[in-house]
Amino acid sequence: MFLNANSEFVTKFSLLLFALVGLHGGSCGGEVEAAEEPQFETTLLEIGEAWSGTVQSLEYSFSLPASTSPWILQKAEQLCGCSQFAVWLEGEPWLLGEARFGPAQGKLTARVHWDIHESGLLRRSLVKVAMGTSEAECVTWELKVKGHLKSFFRIQSPEENPWQNLRLPWTAEQASERTLDFEIEGAEAFQILPADLSFPLSKADWRPQEPSHRKKLRLSLLPQQDPGRYQGTVSLKTDAGPSIQLPYQAEFVEDLEIFPSRELRFLGVEQLKTVTILSHDPVLTLGSITYQVEAKGPFQVQPREKDSRKAIFEVRCRPETKPGQYRDRLVFQIQVGGTMHSRSLELRALVKR
CATH class of the missing domain: 2.60.40 (Immunoglobulin-like)
Known part of the structure; x- marks a missing residue:
């Protein structure tokens, strides 16, 4: 059969950053007038063809206009479950909740390193970023990517x-x-x-x-x-x-397994349950197996079948068991080759009138 080297994976966007921005922030309760908004040159980057299994470095450029109140990075939210990114102002990271006055000079970018683990035609939102002069007045963008990802x-x-x-x-x-x-x-x-x-x-x-x-x-x-x-x-x-x-x-x-591995529970005397012992050793086989119920209560054990690799035992409550709650322990001594192994199970039963 043929396996696509990348299609087996849940999509993973691991965005390696120059400075890490927290992935939570304030909500936007109002709007900023269009003339005063920060502006992204584009929120959709088209990368054309790219190989799966590679890392794409993406930069979304934006402008920060003049304002009487400081601009605050309100939100940096992942949209694909595992993305992180960094916003840079004038060569320095802009951290979540940090205030900056506009107009900012120089290069303003949201930087993303995208580790690609899928193939095919893709158009996806990577992150959501919000900026504003207060929590009540901010604007939100979704930064997206579009491309044709090929399996190398x-x-x-x-x-x-x-x-x-x-x-x-x-x-x-x-x-x-x-x-x-x-x-x-x-x-x-x-x-x-x-x-x-x-x-x-x-x-x-x-x-x-x-x-x-x-x-x-x-x-x-x-x-x-x-x-x-x-x-x-x-x-x-x-x-x-x-x-x-x-x-x-x-x-x-x-090499030696017992199912179930911890306990057996019974409701009434009608239930019949089994215990299976398996040997996975490639050379040694099952030898003698002895068993004992420690308190000798209402539980009854008897072998059903056994070969060199597997043994099955039946466990039940005796029909004459009186109403009540019972608790005991079943202990097996199992020989594999020349070595004896001990395995135990807790037994519990609730018998009603």
């Missing part, structure tokens, strides 16, 4: 959604390696730059090493941390400008 890379994977639903066994002593292979085709010859990959990625190998239009990429996963679900993005920089972006989602499980 086409990625072929041997698996459908290779990073999804990836369950890997885990041990504290020995990691089980999993590799995933990709073929990457670029619009131009490119070279992948060395990168330090964080967990759960251990390394990335690609061939050929010299610049080319096509490369074979192999990523290795080494589950060397605690069991759990991990997700993120593999980002590999290239000398062509656009970066290669691959999302991942992997779940690392212990």
